[in-house]
Amino acid sequence: MAERPAINDKKAPAGRADLEAIQSLLREALPDARAATVCIKLDQGSGSGVVVSEDGLILTAAHVTGGVGREFTVLFEDGRKVQAESLGLDSETDAAMARIIDKGSYPHVPIDRDDRTKLGDWVFSLGHSGGFDKARGSVVRLGRVVRMANSTYQSDCNLIGGDSGGPLFDLEGRLIGIHSRVGQRLPENMHVPMSAFLDKWDEMSKNEFLGEGPFAKKPEKGKGFLGLLAESHDGPGIRVKRVGRESPAEAAGIKAGDVLLAMDGEKLSSRDDLKALLEERAPEDKITFDLIRDGAEESITLRLGSRDS
Amino acid sequence: MTAKISTLCLLLACAGPLAASRSLETTYRTAGSAVHAAFDEVREHLQTSSAVFRRGRTEIIFGTVVSSDGFILTKASELGELSDVSVTVDRERYDEPVLVAEDPTWDLALVKIDANDLVPVDLAAVEEPARGSWVVANGATTRSKRRVQVGVVSANTREVFAQGGTVLGVQLKSGDDELVVESATEGTGAERAGLTSGDRIVSMDGKPIESRESLIEELKERRVGDTVMLGIEREGASLELEVELAGRADVFGEEATRNDAMSGEYSERRTGFPRVMQHDVMGNRHFMGGPVFDLDGHCVGMNIARFSRCETYAIPAEDLRGIVDQMVGGSGKN
Numbered sequence: 125m126a127e128r129p130a131i132n133d134k135k136a137p138a139g140r141a142d143l144e145a146i147q148s149l150l151r152e153a154l155p156d157a158r159a160a161t162v163c164i165k166l167d168q169g170s171g172s173g174v175v176v177s178e179d180g181l182i183l184t185a186a187h188v189t190g191g192v193g194r195e196f197t198v199l200f201e202d203g204r205k206v207q208a209e210s211l212g213l214d215s216e217t218d219a220a221m222a223r224i225i226d227k228g229s230y231p232h233v234p235i236d237r238d239d240r241t242k243l244g245d246w247v248f249s250l251g252h253s254g255g256f257d258k259a260r261g262s263v264v265r266l267g268r269v270v271r272m273a274n275s276t277y278q279s280d281c282n283l284i285g286g287d288s289g290g291p292l293f294d295l296e297g298r299l300i301g302i303h304s305r306v307g308q309r310l311p312e313n314m315h316v317p318m319s320a321f322l323d324k325w326d327e328m329s330k331n332e333f334l335g336e337g338p339f340a341k342k343p344e345k346g347k348g349f350l351g352l353l354a355e356s357h358d359g360p361g362i363r364v365k366r367v368g369r370e371s372p373a374e375a376a377g378i379k380a381g382d383v384l385l386a387m388d389g390e391k392l393s394s395r396d397d398l399k400a401l402l403e404e405r406a407p408e409d410k411i412t413f414d415l416i417r418d419g420a421e422e423s424i425t426l427r428l429g430s431r432d433s
Numbered sequence: 434m435t436a437k438i439s440t441l442c443l444l445l446a447c448a449g450p451l452a453a454s455r456s457l458e459t460t461y462r463t464a465g466s467a468v469h470a471a472f473d474e475v476r477e478h479l480q481t482s483s484a485v486f487r488r489g490r491t492e493i494i495f496g497t498v499v500s501s502d503g504f505i506l507t508k509a510s511e512l513g514e515l516s517d518v519s520v521t522v523d524r525e526r527y528d529e530p531v532l533v534a535e536d537p538t539w540d541l542a543l544v545k546i547d548a549n550d551l552v553p554v555d556l557a558a559v560e561e562p563a564r565g566s567w568v569v570a571n572g573a574t575t576r577s578k579r580r581v582q583v584g585v586v587s588a589n590t591r592e593v594f595a596q597g598g599t600v601l602g603v604q605l606k607s608g609d610d611e612l613v614v615e616s617a618t619e620g621t622g623a624e625r626a627g628l629t630s631g632d633r634i635v636s637m638d639g640k641p642i643e644s645r646e647s648l649i650e651e652l653k654e655r656r657v658g659d660t661v662m663l664g665i666e667r668e669g670a671s672l673e674l675e676v677e678l679a680g681r682a683d684v685f686g687e688e689a690t691r692n693d694a695m696s697g698e699y700s701e702r703r704t705g706f707p708r709v710m711q712h713d714v715m716g717n718r719h720f721m722g723g724p725v726f727d728l729d730g731h732c733v734g735m736n737i738a739r740f741s742r743c744e745t746y747a748i749p750a751e752d753l754r755g756i757v758d759q760m761v762g763g764s765g766k767n
Contacts, residue, residue, distance in 0.1 A: 136467035150565040259591040265713040270457040282743040285692040
């Protein structure tokens with residue numbers, strides 16, 4: 125294991141030479157760190173994240189992705205735009221994973237796997253503060269780790285809206301945390317440490333929604349929203365009578381008159397069949413209908429909305 | 434121009450200490466006195482080459498000493514009336530400062546005090562500091578001592594467009610009269626130029642204006658502080674008026690965002706600058722106007738706007754050199 129930068133073992137920089145040591149480490153680490161820091165654009169806002177593998181695994185915050193299997197746009201600092209999908213999350217620590225869907229080779233950063241960060245270490249944060257701004261780029265802030273607890277680091281790198289999910293690095297450019305939350309007035313900036321990610325790595329990789337914490341709300345079975353009315357008719361399947369405006373069904377292109385034969389392979393012969401199947405699905409679940417329109421068979425896949433929103 | 438979008442950042446409902454936590458003493462934090470002590474050499478430059486503008490006992494804004502014979506540059510929109518304002522440089526207090534020149538593009542005011550042996554900032558050609566370089570600026574001050582506040586260069590140096598674009602500062606009528614002035618807004622270039630109710634706008638810098646859209650298109654091409662020749666028709670006569678443009682948000686205000694709500698006292702005039710160097714030194718609107726130094730004590734910029742909790746803008750030294758030459762030169766000094 126490499127040595128920690130000597131500056132971290134001093135209570136405070138003693139003078140010019142120590143300040144230069146911090147400055148040169150930071151300048152050296154910045155280009156790679158910036159290249160891997162992304163802006164995550166969601167329907168309702170924007171956050172940040174960081175790429176940690178060549179094929180595009182992203183670490184971010186649970187309150188940014190908000191759920192499992194959500195699709196969103198990701199922007200690199202140079203303006204490169206790709207599509208990504210959220211994987212699992214831990215609603216208790218605010219850790220979350222996502223993966224870039226577009227095949228490619230992506231700039232990425234190494235993770236601190238050895239929990240080497242200590243109280244008082246010099247660190248830097250990156251993030252797309254206030255949203256993506258190509259002329260500005262991502263914003264770096266330098267500070268120290270000022271408080272450590274089991275599932276949280278606090279630093280004096282000031283964060284603001286848009287930074288959530290962005291990376292906290294040590295002076296050698298290793299990822300040590302993900303930005304989570306801030307004090308409204310005071311410079312209190314909280315980060316999820318890498319240990320919280322490493323502890324739940326496999327579960328999150330397998331799209332699991334972990335815990336019942338405050339950072340994300342688990343979709344509840346039976347709360348899924350489809351937005352159509354269908355009834356039995358003379359023949360197999362059920363006929364769509366009405367499609368709700370701005371519903372997931374409408375967005376997927378389902379129209380009145382379509383005959384739904386099956387949902388996820390299960391045959392439909394009455395309204396109650398559909399209702400029973402939907403009872404077993406939650407908001408954001410993907411479902412597929414086999415249907416007949418104008419005599420031709422086709423299939424439509426859509427993602428359920430939420431009854432609560 | 435960045436569109437208004439909501440950004441994600443959870444606020445701590447209660448800022449109580451973390452359970453079972455270990456905490457770094459305040460003095461060793463980035464804004465703590467033990468860390469600031471390492472910048473003592475650079476602090477000397479702030480002591481001699483930054484100025485403190487006070488109204489009565491209240492510090493209103495800092496300034497940057499740009500000549501030995503008493504020229505000080507500061508942020509115009511924070512300065513206000515100069516009566517009952519004093520200026521402190523190092524330990525000396527100077528009364529009755531005189532406003533010599535203003536530059537609306539950069540929101541700068543050049544002020545002269547009665548002094549002879551000041552130490553101006555060194556604006557000699559230094560390279561623009563790389564991202565991640567330390568920068569040192571004015572922190573809280575006492576009557577006799579300037580203190581430091583430190584940070585790093587944190588983003589690309591760039592132009593920051595006026596929030597909402599540039600405006601003349603007029604309300605226009607609606608319907609068929611969409612180019613007829615309803616009223617000129619107080620304190621704007623339109624008012625100073627004498628634009629008044631009933632004036633019909635017909636051209637800008639010689640280009641005919643035929644609709645509100647073409648007026649907006651023309652304004653888009655221009656910056657805050659630019660002056661345009663506005664052709665108008667008034668009671669059958671054709672006139673040309675010289676109108677200085679302003680930023681929309683500076684004239685008509687802007688809706689505070691959630692990020693604004695967590696940014697304390699940010700500068701009122703915080704967008705519409707031809708070029709800014711961005712850093713993360715902490716402060717508020719009253720901490721602007723002073724010089725920004727690198728570790729060598731070279732002046733790399735001058736603080737011009739506190740944008741948010743983690744973003745401060747400085748005019749880069751490269752631009753400052755030309756501005757100082759122009760403003761001091763134009764004051765009839767030589």
